Amino acid sequence: MPFYKKIVINKTTSIFIWKIEEDFNTLFRQVQLKDVSLARLESMKSESHQNGFLAVRMLLQHIGYTDFDLYYDNFGKPHLKDGKQISISHSCDFSSILISSTITGIDLEVLKEKIVTIAPRFMDVRHLEGLNNVDKIKKATVIWGVKESIFKIKNEKGISFPQHIFEKEFHLDDNRGIAQLRFNNIIEEYCFQFEFVENYALVCAFQNK
Template structure:
């Protein structure tokens, strides 16, 4: 794996993006997997899904800088967590990249997406009409991806199933830049919070990430 991007943020938060260049066998050789994790691997379709799963675990090992076993199960809502380390984490992957966000304190969320024109066809599935009114101009596709990544990052941070991108999340109007900040209101049954979400273009991808209490 080759480190493509590493960023240290405030309050003990950091994230890293890695380009996946190894085979599944190479990645497995860098991990300590228990029986349950090997069963998870066997259930995955071979190919990118397997590489993504393995790559995030290898990146966790790099970020924690430990030779010991790292237990990374998922809770009842599908949110991954570290069972034997205190840090909070969020995982993402897209095509040739895997990323991990890690915090020594509160929850975090991160999402990485390859920018494609297909998002124009599904914009009304995750955006309210009022939100879409502010999406215009030559960078409309990138702006929509910034919105998607922001909602996905907040979804991962809050960790509850049944939260709708369209019905429970509202992005306030913002001026899109290649790297910027937007604000997102979460109005869900278990939580009502305004989040400050960071987004930026990374090569041909869009990255969004959020920290609790920021």
């Protein structure tokens, strides 16, 4: 049972990570799915996506929930029936969920060289100056994760990563930072934390109030 890691952010917020080592059939046999989830699973064309979906349900069961406790709103945002906040992310070999008493967002991304090539499309590339190639990949991936996490929290149509979400300068050894969402004439500040799990960047964000 490859439950991989629990990361405690604070006394009301924790991240749970599952390393996907099982095949589809093994995962499928171990989870209970409501009809709508089964239909969603069957519609997925990629076995990798199916396994990530099932691994999220394995995580829910690991911490005392089931698929029947999880539902999605009209915008596709996940919720738990007991009122706890949940955010979900999976990528290739890992699935992760964040459980909190406050609204949060999580993103898990594999580290790939391509992120540096596309960085000008979503971030201020000056934040990569002076870094070696490995650290450029790490930092660009973290910044993507920051913007993805904030987008999951806000979940509003029209938000653009390069035009509306701005990260303040930070260093990789800080493991945390600040970003702003400037959208619809409103400025909101978010704090974020990150760490690296094998060849992945794991990022979570919270709104500063």
